Amino acid sequence: MASVLRDPDRSDTAFMTKRAWWLVALNLLVPGSAQVLAGNRRLGRFGLSATIVFWVLAVVLVLMAVFARGVLITLATETWLLAVAILALLFYAVLWVVLTLDTLRLVRLIRVAPAARAFVAGLSVIALAGVSGTAAYGAVSAGAGIDLLDTVFAQGPSQPPVDGRYNILLLGGDAGPDRQGMRPDSISVASVDATTGQVTLIGIPRNLEHVPFVEGSPLYQVMPNGYDCGSKCLIDYLYTYGELDWAYLYPDAEANNSNPGVEAMRDAVEGVLGITIPYYVLIDMQGFADLIDAMGGIDITVSERVAYGANEDLDGNSVPPAGYFEPGDYHMDGGTALTYARTRYGTTDYQRMQHQRQVQQAMLDQFTPATVLTHFIAISAAGKQVVRTDIPKQMLSYFVDLAGKSKAQPIVTHDLVPPEVDPSAPDYDAIHATIDALLHPASAEPAP
Template sequence: MTKRAWWLVGLNILVPGSAQVLAGSRRAGRFGLGATLVLWVLVVVGIVMAIVARGTLISIFTNTIVLSVLVVALLFYAVLWLSLTLDTLRLIRLVRVAPSARGFVAGLSVVALALVSGTAAYGAVSVTAGIGLLDSVFAERASEPPIDGRYNILLLGGDAGPDRDGLRPDSISVASVDAETGEVVLLGVPRNLEQVPFSDGSPLYTRFPDGYDCGSNCLIDYLYSYATVFHPELYPDAEDQNSNPGIEAMRDAVEGVLGITLQYYVLIDMQGFADLIDALGGIDITVEDRVPIGANENLDGTHAEPVGYIEAGEQHMDGRRALAYARSRYATTDYARMERQRQVQEAILAQASPANVLTHFTDIARAGAQVVRTDIPKQMLSYFVQLGEKSQDHEVVSHDFVPPEIDPEDPDYELIRQTVQDLIAPKDEG
């Protein structure tokens, strides 16, 4: 009887339904076997598509209807495998198994139950979290075509700290991506840029036809609050486009600075970075110089004493420490702070390996929905994922428009625009 028990448990693990065909209800067993074979076929098809048609596979699994069907299917398999495992225990007749083996047989059955039903149930929970992430982050809107063979995406690193009226973008950059090769040019715009020009098609042009020019009170990053808090009527349709007036003002400003059209934006809220980093298990950063923690600026311009330091060298940071590293202003420049924020963003991408994302997917999805906002349509997600894969074959070209090349108080916008065109020009023209 003990040998029979081992065989039935093993068969139930390897081929759910086979134990019932051999020793129980053949009708239930055939149903279980059929369902198992269907799943195996789908898995094989998925593996083949991942190799030869990855774009199609990604398109399928970024469709919320398909994902909803997948949730139902996973729950079905969880219940089916639970039923088959419990029925296998009944067929084993533990009381007739040798006492020395009884505990091992029961334990193996429980492990099998956790492996098959537990995995399916966890998959259903994870897919549900993925649906929530897609619905909350990505837009329901028509796709934009590439312009001159490129997609230009505005990247904003926003900070809504307690000392601010709403969110203010501290990190402003543009990723210009070749629509065919995936080659990326990353353009950095300093947040303290003055005299920002606007095209005559921008709502801000009617208010600032000669540029956003009133000295240090008119820095480019102030435009976010200007439009969001004080003049949302300038962009009445922004919310319908999965944006807001502040983001649209920043889009118009950066288009005026760089002389290119920005099809999409991605806003990353630094305030929510901590949760995302913790969900990933922390990040690794090489700290170039010692960075103080908690040295906040007082009303008179002085700084409080630091409560601690992040030392130079290789550091593994949790969310709270990484946020302090990205935000620190004490004894540093805006440009150094921009670089630290970019370091944090790159470290998050490096930590987001497939295995790590899969292991912590529900926490990451929950945190990501709070951290990221974009107007990239859902149907473009698979396309950009494929472009991202292509970009791995090319070195990212980065260029920051900072001193000494550009004086933020008196920028040479013609030089900036010409530099942009030189950087994004096709190689055979450059």
């Protein structure tokens, strides 16, 4: 067959048409084989060898994804390996372009039946787009991954869990035009069981007052009796004061992929809950919408009518709402989800916290491997703009494994809101006892 394909009877239109289909199909399925059978054997052997190497690597990656996902993710967080992957993918993209164009030359379209020429050429173009385009997209995605890893995540060694859990401070920062600096309007802690992956989300109201600090923490040095500024001393003000007044307390913050505002909030939340919090994640709410849009939107069920808009005009007069979220199911884009999460029209901060929790849960549900793969470049671009964390890259594979376990279990939520907690006069000893029982229920049970 090889000799017939290599030296065909060019006057036989039917055979030349059949030969064209064979060569195009072979180039699509086994790049390089068309050249081995009908063209430059040296180029064909090179292309065929490269294709076999690619298949072997692809099989290895699939097996690792199934049986050694942690190792695969660890490798994927090594930026030098991603750089090698980019070069390899670009090599394959160029190689497959060369092989496809050479296959079109070997086909000799002028000898193909006129009715089949467009289809043969069309299949070649589809093959070119499918094979080379996929390799090029992979290279661009790997580049976006390097940018995301270098921009968002920290460098540093892996850390063991504290009392069997990983506690992560989650801050939703809002730097509106009417504010001096950023203020975290959403404050919560995700506590993850290091063995089971069970997640407990603890919500902290932004208007919590008289916050204590753990002895030995930087803010304890200047306020050993807790946060007392003389008037309403709300916990979310500490971010701005940490940036403006107490930055000297945290000289190493920037070097550790943090900032004094985050560190002041971490000191405060550790004092409120009585736990150690080694990591934080800060999300800029102004860019929050971009991340949701990059994910393709989120699904939210609104159980009761929710008004949105400004409570007052610029003169302090009450105004009607700009609109309502009526009860029902919504597929929200970023702007709509942000409006739903932030609205306080005619309601309380505590109901707003519930809305924010809904949005957080919806994002977790939507953040599936399929979503990440199909929207990776957009998610990476949005993520590096809106997210900052001190979680080291070396911990990502471990946290991804934990996330897989977490999806199999319901998330436990607990908000420190009235009537359990009076934000203006909280009982922090009682809060510490509640949080300890919540995170370590076995140790909280009385001995028989």
